[in-house]
Amino acid sequence: MAKETLSAHELNKYTYCPYQWYYEKIYGRAELRRMRKEYLEELGLEDSTTANFIRGEAFHRKLYRQYRLRRLLGKIALLALLVLILIFWVMQYVHV
Known part of the structure; x- marks a missing residue:
């Protein structure tokens, strides 16, 4: 029962x-x-401690890769913006 x-x-x-x-x-x-x-x-895997460690390590590795990729894309976007500003600035003085 x-x-x-x-x-x-x-x-x-x-x-x-x-x-x-x-x-x-x-x-x-x-x-x-x-x-x-x-x-x-x-x-x-042999035990849960090892499993948790390996999963945590993989999670942080993936997170760090995403962080580095975002930083790289941010730098590329900033550089592209600066190049565009420079081009427009130069074009103003070339046409005058």
Whole structure:
């Protein structure tokens, strides 16, 4: 028979992450650990700490590439604007 009441610990888990609470209720903690281990093995990772580190490193590498690209595009746009201003400035004095 299923338990009809929730403990304070379960309520705390639910408020932290309803999905985690739900899946733990459906599958059980041991099955979730087994599924997580299987998932990490498919990715070629040994433990969750390593997995989190590798994902975080990839995230920051991508973010830094985007940052550098935006800076480069900003510099190119500024240079193009300066060239256009110079061209218009020169054209004013050439036609006079």
